[in-house]
Amino acid sequence: EVQLxxxxxxxxxxxxxxxxxxxxxxxxxxxxxMNWVRQAPGKGLEWVSSISSSSSYIYYADxxxxxxxxxxxxxxxxxxxxxxxxxxxxxxxxxxxxSYGYGWFDYWGQGTLVTVSS
Amino acid sequence: EIVMTQSPATLSVSPGERATLSCRxxxxxxxxxxxxxxxxxxxxxxxxxxxxxxxTGIPARFSGSGSxxxxxxxxxxxxxxxxxxxxxxxYNNWPPALTFGGGTKVEIK
Numbered sequence: 001e002v003q004l005x006x007x008x009x010x011x012x013x014x015x016x017x018x019x020x021x022x023x024x025x026x027x028x029x030x031x032x033x034m035n036w037v038r039q040a041p042g043k044g045l046e047w048v049s050s051i052s053s054s055s056s057y058i059y060y061a062d063x064x065x066x067x068x069x070x071x072x073x074x075x076x077x078x079x080x081x082x083x084x085x086x087x088x089x090x091x092x093x094x095x096x097x098x099s100y101g102y103g104w105f106d107y108w109g110q111g112t113l114v115t116v117s118s
Numbered sequence: 119e120i121v122m123t124q125s126p127a128t129l130s131v132s133p134g135e136r137a138t139l140s141c142r143x144x145x146x147x148x149x150x151x152x153x154x155x156x157x158x159x160x161x162x163x164x165x166x167x168x169x170x171x172x173x174t175g176i177p178a179r180f181s182g183s184g185s186x187x188x189x190x191x192x193x194x195x196x197x198x199x200x201x202x203x204x205x206x207x208x209y210n211n212w213p214p215a216l217t218f219g220g221g222t223k224v225e226i227k
Binding site for chain 2: 037
């Protein structure tokens with residue numbers, strides 16, 4: 001059974017930092033591109049960042065470019081998102097999602113809530 | 119940036135009836151479109167990719183059609199478990215950007 005389990009969310013002050021993790025199991029993690037997608041409370045889905053299977057290609061949404069860093073460790077079947085200079089508008093549930101195909105999201109975790117507030 | 123617009127925002131349907139959801143792209147995305155279902159408190163689930171290919175395990179009552187700028191998700195006979203929010207997502211200009219529509223909520227009439 002495919003499992004993606006996010007962790008690391010919580011309450012942080014504006015300007016602060018947080019590191020999210022996603023532990024994968026039940027599929028060949030090293031063969032999948034991995035992504036972060038977020039959803040602000042009561043809102044729709046927003047793509048945040050993607051990393052290719054071997055970390056050769058990395059992409060970010062304009063809204064997080066320069067502040068967030070995506071990385072992965074295939075030996076540990078884990079995905080990460082380092083979030084710096086956090087803003088109130090970054091408040092959202094952050095989902096880890098796996099992509100075997102080109103551009104869509106096959107598997108999703110249950111999400112971790114990040115709240116940016118003073 | 120390609121903007122995805124879904125309509126209607128809310129669709130009221132009786133169980134057993136057909137539901138037709140629309141998604142429009144601000145420019146052509148060819149057939150590079152996916153659909154997801156999200157139930158309250160849950161993660162999204164992939165339903166359709168390539169505009170019309172059902173993902174693994176998705177029931178045949180879900181079907182996708184369209185290309186270019188106009189797309190449709192049809193649920194042929196709504197079951198109780200189908201009441202949810204549905205999102206479309208384009209990946210035509212990937213990389214570097216992926217965009218979702220605002221969602222359509224399918225509720226019980």
